[in-house]
Amino acid sequence: xxxxxxxxxxxxxxxxxxxxxxxxxxxxxxxxxxxxxxxxxxxxxxxxxxxxxxxxxxxxxxxxxxxxxxxxxxxxxxxxxxxxxxxxxxxxxxxxxxxxxxxxxxxxxxxxxxxxxxxxxxxxxxxxxxxxxxxxxxxxxxxxxxxxxxxxxxxxxxxxxxxxxxxxxxxxxxxxxxxxxxxxxxxxxxxxxxxxxxxxxxxxxxx
Amino acid sequence: xxxxxxxxxxxxxxxxxxxxxxxxxxxxxxxxxxxxxxxxxxxxxxxxxxxxxxxxxxxxxxxxxxxxxxxxxxxxxxxxxxxxxxxxxxxxxxxxxxxxxxxxxxxxxxxxxxxxxxxxxxxxxxxxxxxxxxxxxxxxxxxxxxxxxxxxxxxxxxxxxxxxxxxxxxxxxxxxxxxxxxxxxxxxxxxxxxxxxxxxxxxxxxxxxxxxxxxxxxxxxxxxxxxxxxxxxxxxxxxxxxxxxxxxxxxxxxxxxxxxxxxxxxxxxxxxxxxxxxxxxxxxxxxxxxxxxxxxxxxxxxxxxxxxxxxxxxxxxxxxxxxxxxxxxxxxxxxxxxxxxxxxxxxxxxxxxxxxxxxxxxxxxxxxxxxxxxxxxxxxxxxxxxxxxxxxxxxxxxxxxxxxxxxxxxxxxxxxxxxxxxxxxxxxxxxxxxxxxxxxxxxxxxxxxxxxxxxxxxxxxxxxxx
Numbered sequence: 001x002x003x004x005x006x007x008x009x010x011x012x013x014x015x016x017x018x019x020x021x022x023x024x025x026x027x028x029x030x031x032x033x034x035x036x037x038x039x040x041x042x043x044x045x046x047x048x049x050x051x052x053x054x055x056x057x058x059x060x061x062x063x064x065x066x067x068x069x070x071x072x073x074x075x076x077x078x079x080x081x082x083x084x085x086x087x088x089x090x091x092x093x094x095x096x097x098x099x100x101x102x103x104x105x106x107x108x109x110x111x112x113x114x115x116x117x118x119x120x121x122x123x124x125x126x127x128x129x130x131x132x133x134x135x136x137x138x139x140x141x142x143x144x145x146x147x148x149x150x151x152x153x154x155x156x157x158x159x160x161x162x163x164x165x166x167x168x169x170x171x172x173x174x175x176x177x178x179x180x181x182x183x184x185x186x187x188x189x190x191x192x193x194x195x196x197x198x199x200x201x202x203x204x205x206x207x
Numbered sequence: 208x209x210x211x212x213x214x215x216x217x218x219x220x221x222x223x224x225x226x227x228x229x230x231x232x233x234x235x236x237x238x239x240x241x242x243x244x245x246x247x248x249x250x251x252x253x254x255x256x257x258x259x260x261x262x263x264x265x266x267x268x269x270x271x272x273x274x275x276x277x278x279x280x281x282x283x284x285x286x287x288x289x290x291x292x293x294x295x296x297x298x299x300x301x302x303x304x305x306x307x308x309x310x311x312x313x314x315x316x317x318x319x320x321x322x323x324x325x326x327x328x329x330x331x332x333x334x335x336x337x338x339x340x341x342x343x344x345x346x347x348x349x350x351x352x353x354x355x356x357x358x359x360x361x362x363x364x365x366x367x368x369x370x371x372x373x374x375x376x377x378x379x380x381x382x383x384x385x386x387x388x389x390x391x392x393x394x395x396x397x398x399x400x401x402x403x404x405x406x407x408x409x410x411x412x413x414x415x416x417x418x419x420x421x422x423x424x425x426x427x428x429x430x431x432x433x434x435x436x437x438x439x440x441x442x443x444x445x446x447x448x449x450x451x452x453x454x455x456x457x458x459x460x461x462x463x464x465x466x467x468x469x470x471x472x473x474x475x476x477x478x479x480x481x482x483x484x485x486x487x488x489x490x491x492x493x494x495x496x497x498x499x500x501x502x503x504x505x506x507x508x509x510x511x512x513x514x515x516x517x518x519x520x521x522x523x524x525x526x527x528x529x530x531x532x533x534x535x536x537x538x539x540x541x542x543x544x545x546x547x548x549x550x551x552x553x554x555x556x557x558x559x560x561x562x563x564x565x566x567x568x569x570x571x572x573x574x575x576x577x578x579x580x581x582x583x584x585x586x587x588x589x590x591x592x593x594x595x596x597x598x599x600x601x602x603x604x605x606x607x608x609x610x611x612x613x614x615x616x617x618x619x620x621x622x623x624x625x626x627x628x629x630x631x632x633x634x635x636x637x638x639x640x641x642x643x644x645x646x647x648x649x650x651x652x653x654x655x656x657x658x659x660x661x662x663x664x665x666x667x668x669x670x671x672x673x
Contacts, residue, residue, distance in 0.1 A: 017521055018400055018500055022639040027618040031271065031285035033245035033292050035353075045641055050627070074521055076401040079434065079500075080639060082336040083243065084352035105404055105436045106336060106350055113354035163368070165229045176354070177254070180362045183223055183231050187364060190222045190233050191260075200457040200465035201235065203262035204324065206303040 002115045003173030007096050008142040009069030011133040012059050019073055020080035021107065025089040038085055039092030060093070064137035072129050073100040077118075078107025087114045097143050099150065101126055112166050115173065117145060119160045128152070145171055209475035211372045212441050213407045216347040216472065220330045222364055232367045235329040237359045238315045239266040239302065241293040242620070243334030247357035248296040258300050259363045265324055266297045266304040269314045270620045274583050274610035277307055286621065300360075313586020313612040316340040316554035320424065321586055323453025327442035327469040332359060337554045337636065338437075339430040343423035344450075345442030345472055347407070350431065373406035373435065374480040377414040379489035384670040386564070387422030388556060388634070388653035390414065390486070391429040392494035396504040397484060403435025406482060409474070410440050414488040420449040421560035428555045429636050432501040441473035493669050496638045496651040497541055498529035503638075505541060507656070507668045513537035532640055533648050534628075542666055544650075548631040549580040549661035550643070551607075551654055553617040556634035557585025559592045561654040565607075566598040568658035568672055574606035575664030581608045581623065583615040607661065619644045632660035 029041040047058050054061040060068065071090070077100040078086060087110045090098070096116055101123045103111075111118045121129070132139050132153050142151035145167065150158045169176065194201070210218070222231040244266070251257070258264065271286035273279070281287040290307070297304040305311045311318060316337050319325035327345035332338060334356040341348035355365055375394055395402075408430050415423065423440050430438030440446075447466050450456045457465045492506035503526075505512070514526035514537060530537060535544075551557075551565045565582060574580045582602050584590035590612055593599055599609045616623040617635035619642070625631055627646025634657050638649040650666060659669045 015521065017525060020500070020637075020639045022618075022637070022642050026641055026645070027620050028645075030242050030620065031283075031289050033249070033289060035246050045645065050645075076404070076434070079400055080336065080431075080637065082334055082338075082350035082352055084246075084334075084354060087352075102401065102404060104401070104434060106352060106431075110352035110354065113352060163229070164227045165225065165366075176366055177256070177358050177361050180231060180358065180364055180366060183364075184362075186223045186231065187233070187259075187362065191363070194233070198465075198468070200461040200468075201326070201329075202323075202455050202457060204236075204265050204303045204455065205262060206265070206305065 001173045001175060004096065004115050004117050004145050004170040006142065006144045007069060008140050010064045010067055010137060011070035011072050011129065011141045012065040012068035013130045013133040014059060014071055014073045015130055017074035018076045018079055021078060021083050021086040022080055024078070024086040025083065030083060030085050035088050036092060038089035039094070042089040042093045067094065069094055070097045070099065070141055070143065071095050072126060072133050073098065074126065075101045077103050079104040082106045084110045087111045087116050091116055099126060099129060112170060113176065115170065117143065117170060119143070119150065121158065121160055125158060209477040209479065211474045211478045211480065212345065212409050212439050212472055213347060213370065213372055216328055216330065217369055219328065229366055229368055231364045233330065233364055234332050234359050235263065236324060236331040237264045238319055238331065238333035238338070239264055240270055240315050240335065241268045241289045242270045243353050244296065244356055245289065245292045246353050247360060248300065250357040251300070251360055256361045258302060258360050261301045261303070263363060264302045266293060266302050267312055267315055267318060268293055268307055270614045270618070272307060272613040273621055274613050274615050274623055277611055310587035310591060313589065314554045314557055314614055316428065317557055317585030317589065320344060320420065321453070321588060323450060323456030326450060326456065327446055328472050332365065336431045337428050340424050340428040340554055342427040342430065342437050342439040343420060345440060345446055345469065347437055347439065349436040370407040370436065371405055371481040373403060373408045373482040375408050375410050375484045375486065376412035377410065377486040377488050378412040379414060379487050381414055381488045382491060384493050384655070385491045386653040386655065387418055387425040389491055389494045390488065391426045392496065392501065392504045392651065393491055394484070394486060395429060395433045395501045398433050400432060400500050400502045401434040403430060403433040406435050407437040407439060408433070408435045410438060415440060416443065419560060420445060421558040424558065425555055429501065432636055442469045493653065493656050495541055495656065495666055497533065497535060498526070499532055499638055499640050501636070501638060501651060503529055507542055507666065509541055511535045511537055511539045511541060542668055544666045545630070545664060546632050546660050546666060547578060547629040548625055549578060549657050550616040550631055550633040550635060551581065551657050552583030552585065552615055553635040554585065555636040556654050557583065557589065559589050561634065562589065562593045562598050564654040565658040566601045568655050568669065569605040569607060569662065570601050572605055572662040574661050578661055578664050580606065580661035581610055581616060583610045584612045586612050605662065616643050618642060632657045632666060
């Protein structure tokens with residue numbers, strides 16, 4: 001996984017609440033066996049009309065937002081399904097950070113696993129950042145993960161909270177599985193204990 | 208300290224608590240399907256890793272499969288590749304698997320409980336948000352992304368932080384015509400699509416206790432539509448009777464020991480919850496969604512809300528967009544709205560009890576002219592049971608299509624889709640824009656309400672059918 005340290009880039013304003021994962025990437029694009037290549041379908045229905053032509057009023061079809069690396073949205077971003085295709089599509093498009101008042105739980109977890117930083121900030125601050133983002137290419141926003149700060153184009157620094165363990169993994173680009181495998185002896189012990197105490201629990205074997 | 212049902216199941220699975228509060232949580236069961244697993248298997252392969260414990264997984268194909276003749280190859284190349292990839296992966300990694308032509312094949316959340324693979328007190332995960340369904344067993348069950356699927360495959364654990372506890376109590380006799388689906392839609396209408404974010408919901412109260420396991424699964428299934436990753440119901444005699452005799456469930460003396468343990472799981476008196484909601488079931492009516500998320504729900508006797516009455520600008524814009532997308536006018540009554548398609552099935556309502564409810568309405572009636580009505584059993588065994596009861600004949604005689612099991616038109620990854628502008632009455636769980644096919648308009652209802660819509664050709668109060 002690519003580490004996330006600092007990011008300075010164009011932020012795209014998406015002033016919508018309850019952006020669901022079907023909106024981020026419709027189910028018909030989930031028939032892939034790869035992680036890459038989904039960026040062209042990001043927000044498909046919002047971005048393209050029935051003929052496949054771009055909808056000019058959609059933010060990611062406009063300059064400079066075609067090159068956005070940060071997305072600013074409203075409440076409950078990423079609600080709906082567990083599809084990791086949603087963060088894969090964002091990442092493939094070039095989005096490394098999403099800022100919103102809150103996120104749906106599964107999507108929130110999925111972003112971290114892909115080196116995307118989800119930042120929760122109060123609605124009024126998201127609205128300020130949304131206004132900044134609407135200024136376009138000259139209004140670049142900086143995200144500094146180590147300092148836990150978002151820097152507005154006017155230089156104002158806004159603190160954000162993040163789980164320390166997830167921060168550590170993101171800053172260093174660490175693979176969770178590698179971390180957990182360090183606990184293998186404890187997992188071995190747990191399994192041995194469970195087999196003794198819950199011996200009623202059947203193993204699955206399909207004939 | 209008094210603990211909740213969630214606290215007890217959580218505590219029993221903590222392998223290690225890290226200094227910042229993150230836990231290495233042991234996972235008892237992992238359910239796998241073709242859509243969210245290929246990249247996880249690929250990750251294992253690239254890192255040279257194996258399944259830590261093959262006997263804790265079960266794989267099945269459900270999302271992409273055709274609901275017509277199964278002996279034919281899957282027509283769409285990408286769907287076929289995803290199914291073939293799962294088959295190659297389960298063979299390579301030694302994962303237990305129910306093949307497409309096995310009678311035990313079905314929607315992953317239907318077959319877990321049906322096979323006795325999902326049991327009380329377990330931790331159960333799957334790369335699918337409706338994994339919350341299995342919480343009806345008294346298990347902690349939640350959806351995960353593909354990276355976490357790979358993590359479970361490699362380590363049999365997940366890195367998690369405990370959720371908060373949300374108690375939803377439903378009391379009172381359920382009125383005639385109301386079902387588990389109406390209860391959960393009413394709950395989501397109250398808490399909103401994000402009301403459960405960060406929580407595990409425990410459903411309690413005498414109305415919930417009076418539900419059969421199918422109804423409890425319907426309620427827990429839609430927890431995620433209220434933002435809660437998991438929903439749970441304390442195991443009781445209804446649960447134990449359901450488990451008894453299921454193929455993979457413990458038997459005899461082992462079952463007795465299991466039940467002794469399961470009886471310790473309900474919340475202790477005085478257990479503390481972080482959030483509460485009380486619902487008076489006697490006030491409920493059959494529910495129907497009007498908008499494009501499950502929170503946009505009203506009684507069938509209700510009218511489409513007026514966005515102008517919403518003070519918040521963002522919410523107002525969203526409600527206006529919903530009216531536009533759904534082609535509805537504020538103040539319009541929802542009953543009598545003509546529909547084009549009826550879908551009865553899904554992990555929400557694809558069990559035998561749901562098909563019986565639909566057949567009871569269909570019997571002696573006929574699908575309205577111009578309406579297409581699909582009934583898709585949740586599993587091969589549900590289909591066989593329905594056929595042994597003659598329900599297929601009732602439905603076919605009434606003009607319904609009787610199809611092979613799978614996720615089908617819940618999300619339209621197979622050929623069962625709405626076409627742009629079509630309006631459906633559906634027993635599934637999501638009414639997002641384009642969910643059942645691009646441009647499709649979905650109204651979520653119970654199976655009886657869906658069947659009533661099929662035979663009248665419009666959204667109708669099922670209580671008028673009796």
